Amino acid sequence: MSLELEDVTGTGDVFEDFLFVFRRCLAKYLDIGEDMNVPDDFTASELQTGKWWRHLLAGGIAGAFSRTCTAPLDRLKVFLQVNPTRENMGSCLARMISEGGITGLWRGNGINVIKIAPESAIKFAAYEQIKRLILGERQNQPLQLYERFIAGATAGGFSQTVIYPLEVLKTRLALRKTGQYNGILDATRKIYAREGLRCFYKGYIPNILGIIPYAGIDLATYETLKKKYIHRYSTQNEQPGMLLLLACGSVSCTLGQVCSYPLALVRTRLQAQENAAKVAEGTMQGVLKDIVQREGFRGLYRGITPNFIKVIPAVSISYVVYEYAARSLGVNMT
Secondary structure: OOOOOOOOOOOOOHHHHHHHHHHHHHHHOOOOOOOOOOOOOOOHHHHHHOHHHHHHHHHHHHHHHHHHHOHHHHHHHHHHHHOOOOOOHHHHHHHHHHHHOHHHHHOOHHHHHHOHHHHHHHHHHHHHHHHHHHHHHHOOOOOOHHHHHHHHHHHHHHHHHHHHHHHHHHHHHHHOOOOOOOOHHHHHHHHHHHHOHHHHHOOHHHHHHOHHHHHHHHHHHHHHHHHHHHHHHOOOOOOOOHHHHHHHHHHHHHHHHHHHHHHHHHHHHHHHOOOOOOOHHHOHHHHHHHHHHHHOHHHHHOOHHHHHHOHHHHHHHHHHHHHHHHHHOOOOOO
């Protein structure tokens, strides 16, 4: 993902380019299947010169670093999501430290970092192919809003299908007790022996369904807010200022998150189930019904607070690390 203020979007407006970067970072660290945001568009020049892979690599390094720094908040979120009681963040954090020590707060982070590279590469490759199919004879032209949504959602769904077993492993490793598994390979072997191959796709349906409300609401809300401002307040159809664009981007990403979060919660609950599901509680509908009955409507948003708390430090760290990584890879920062 490009963080320099060059013409990334092709609009010639550095404010628009900055917002493009901001929204991608913000979406990346809101929990919608970890990284379900619509993939980035690269210019024809970036694709021809190979600059795109430097952007992806720098983004992967920045993502790995920021996820590692915010891993305790991510694990806290997972614990709150799967805990049906009304335990608050403080007591849950204390219990985590008591059981596994300070280093235990980073359980599951290793595989979270490992999956960044394949997920980004698969999503980018799929997005470029789908774009070509949609554009047809209109190559080198920008996608319309609905076309970008279709291409992004399809590419995101494909990449998530391929790497989803790593998502399940991440959840299991984050929830594991001391001594339960001796690393990623040991966890994979034991989980497969106990629950079979299907276990690695628990929660897959709500995970994929989460792409639709998030990507659709994010894109549509941002474009709607921006156009309404221009129509109502701009005298000569000029673009709104950077602060307003940031506000529109924040609102659109947050609204998409709020609408899709219950599906993320259901996904995590299903991933955490260690026994083969043979009853209603092992289905998406069964988990939803159980949450509402036991915890009420608010239960659908358990864990959302640490998820929001981690966004600001994660995005900030990602910005800084990306800039240094991009410079090291020869990407000119302007």
